[in-house]
Amino acid sequence: MAEKYAVRNLRLCTKDCLCLYVCPTGASDTENSVIDINTCIGCGDCADACPSGAISMVPKVYPPQQVKTNAVTGTLKSLVKSKSEQESIAAELPGVLAKAVEKSNRIMAEDLLREAGFMLPQSDNTKEFLQSLLTDKHPSDFPTEVVEQLISKLYDTKEDKIMSDNKTHDNLMAGFTGEAEANRKYTAYAKKAEKDGFLNAAKLFRAAADAETLHALKHFEVAGMVGDTASNLKDGIAGETYEYKEMYPPFIETAKAEGNNAAVMTFTFAMKAEEVHARLYEEALDNLEDFEEVFYYLCPTCGNIEKFVPERCSICGVPGDKFIKY
Amino acid sequence: MAKYVCSVCGYIYDEAAGDPQSGVAPGTAWEDLPSDWVCPLCTAEQSEFNKEDSGDSAPAPAKETMPLYEMHDDDMRELSALEVAALCTNLARGCEKQYKPEEEALFRKLADYYKSIAAPQKSADVGQLIALVEKDLTEGFAAANAAAKNDGDRGAQRALVWSEKVTRILKSLLARYQKEGDDMFSNTGVYVCTICGFIYVGNNLPDVCPVCKVPNWKFYKVEGR
Numbered sequence: 001m002a003e004k005y006a007v008r009n010l011r012l013c014t015k016d017c018l019c020l021y022v023c024p025t026g027a028s029d030t031e032n033s034v035i036d037i038n039t040c041i042g043c044g045d046c047a048d049a050c051p052s053g054a055i056s057m058v059p060k061v062y063p064p065q066q067v068k069t070n071a072v073t074g075t076l077k078s079l080v081k082s083k084s085e086q087e088s089i090a091a092e093l094p095g096v097l098a099k100a101v102e103k104s105n106r107i108m109a110e111d112l113l114r115e116a117g118f119m120l121p122q123s124d125n126t127k128e129f130l131q132s133l134l135t136d137k138h139p140s141d142f143p144t145e146v147v148e149q150l151i152s153k154l155y156d157t158k159e160d161k162i163m164s165d166n167k168t169h170d171n172l173m174a175g176f177t178g179e180a181e182a183n184r185k186y187t188a189y190a191k192k193a194e195k196d197g198f199l200n201a202a203k204l205f206r207a208a209a210d211a212e213t214l215h216a217l218k219h220f221e222v223a224g225m226v227g228d229t230a231s232n233l234k235d236g237i238a239g240e241t242y243e244y245k246e247m248y249p250p251f252i253e254t255a256k257a258e259g260n261n262a263a264v265m266t267f268t269f270a271m272k273a274e275e276v277h278a279r280l281y282e283e284a285l286d287n288l289e290d291f292e293e294v295f296y297y298l299c300p301t302c303g304n305i306e307k308f309v310p311e312r313c314s315i316c317g318v319p320g321d322k323f324i325k326y
Numbered sequence: 327m328a329k330y331v332c333s334v335c336g337y338i339y340d341e342a343a344g345d346p347q348s349g350v351a352p353g354t355a356w357e358d359l360p361s362d363w364v365c366p367l368c369t370a371e372q373s374e375f376n377k378e379d380s381g382d383s384a385p386a387p388a389k390e391t392m393p394l395y396e397m398h399d400d401d402m403r404e405l406s407a408l409e410v411a412a413l414c415t416n417l418a419r420g421c422e423k424q425y426k427p428e429e430e431a432l433f434r435k436l437a438d439y440y441k442s443i444a445a446p447q448k449s450a451d452v453g454q455l456i457a458l459v460e461k462d463l464t465e466g467f468a469a470a471n472a473a474a475k476n477d478g479d480r481g482a483q484r485a486l487v488w489s490e491k492v493t494r495i496l497k498s499l500l501a502r503y504q505k506e507g508d509d510m511f512s513n514t515g516v517y518v519c520t521i522c523g524f525i526y527v528g529n530n531l532p533d534v535c536p537v538c539k540v541p542n543w544k545f546y547k548v549e550g551r
Contacts, residue, residue, distance in 0.1 A: 007425040069477045075470035084408040086458050092450035096516045096550040097503055100525045107523035108489040110416035115485040121420045143439050150432045
């Protein structure tokens with residue numbers, strides 16, 4: 001996560017696509033033309049290269065807004081009152097001029113309010129205003145959830161934490177990836193050592209693998225990446241869907257082209273299993289409040305998961321009695 | 327031959343050059359302009375023009391000696407529902423500029439709610455509008471300008487210059503409307519600058535907004551209702 005990230009103004013973009021050639025992470029190469037904020041590393045190469053000036057580097061944290069005196073905000077708000085009154089009168093009058101006057105007064109009121117201490121959505125003034133809406137009394141149709149969503153998006157999101165501590169967050173996530181990888185690697189080494197009869201080495205690999213799991217879980221948690229279970233399920237759906245729809249199909253094509261049949265098989269098993277996982281996550285999300293116990297059965301060969309013991313695994317054909325119950 | 331400067335957009339009427347595009351021959355004196363001649367750029371009336379300063383004219387106007395603003399009790403009063411709606415659409419635009427479409431949509435939802443609960447005006451008429459515009463021009467802007475200048479608030483001064491000019495154009499348009507009625511829109515377009523609120527009635531939309539100088543593709547064409 002960088003201090004700044006690139007955004008593309010679609011109205012200015014002329015699709016000369018120099019950004020695609022210079023982006024080191026492929027963040028600007030998306031089907032909807034919105035630069036992927038999660039992949040963008042904030043290097044600014046695309047903005048420098050764009051011949052149309054369509055890409056800007058936007059800061060993740062905005063500077064505090066200008067301080068306003070009471071005399072300025074007071075007199076501006078008096079004008080806002082008058083402009084809103086004019087908007088409201090014009091709204092009741094017929095004709096094209098009245099419609100223009102209504103709109104014009106709204107635009108002036110917006111601009112005057114912006115200068116009366118409400119320029120930034122992230123400012124303390126806006127935060128206080130939104131919070132006051134939650135404590136005020138309102139009719140039953142008041143959209144409380146809209147205010148709550150704004151507060152959570154603007155002031156206490158996971159991203160905010162990331163913003164305040166970019167480097168450490170980056171390091172935590174790098175640590176998480178490294179430890180997670182080490183865990184799987186040591187597990188593979190342990191299996192090999194067991195097979196070859198080096199039981200002490202195998203034991204050490206197993207213990208070390210578990211130790212790396214402890215590290216990985218802690219790093220991930222401290223990085224603020226563990227949300228509530230509903231959002232974790234959504235994250236699971238997104239991850240699995242990406243893998244089975246976008247990641248594995250080209251992997252399989254490449255492996256076929258290179259004649260690596262073992263890779264074709266492991267990718268295919270994984271792709272099919274991820275699709276099942278995504279579906280099961282979706283079901284679990286729909287039934288999150290349903291507390292009747294459910295059992296899952298894992299195929300130890302391909303990673304397929306079923307909610308019953310099948311005769312044979314529908315993906316890899318392993319007999320059902322090999323399945324592990326959860 | 328003298329020159330006269332439009333105080334809204336800065337257009338200069340040069341008596342020597344006239345304004346042939348509007349049918350005013352070169353050499354036409356300011357006093358001899360047809361009474362319906364308006365600024366060809368922003369449509370401000372003749373009363374919005376000042377004779378160009380030749381260097382030996384009268385000292386600066388009385389604006390500088392405005393008494394300092396004093397706080398009133400109701401300045402920090404609660405905002406009305408429609409004012410909250412404007413606050414929310416302002417914040418929505420802030421989010422739009424920052425490429426935050428979800429937050430923008432949420433602020434717009436909140437603005438829609440507040441607009442829906444705003445009390446409608448009972449007996450509205452153009453006279454009420456003109457009275458409020460007059461009051462803004464004689465009192466509201468003077469007080470706010472004095473406060474912004476005194477406190478060195480450049481941003482507030484910028485917003486006030488724009489909205490005061492727009493308000494003066496509104497005054498001209500409303501006065502014309504009272505005289506001419508809907509005839510003034512026959513075969514003309516009506517446009518609003520989405521940045522400053524400037525209203526243009528006519529068919530020669532300037533390339534940039536006469537008030538805030540934004541390119542004219544930021545204008546919104548108003549259709550009748």
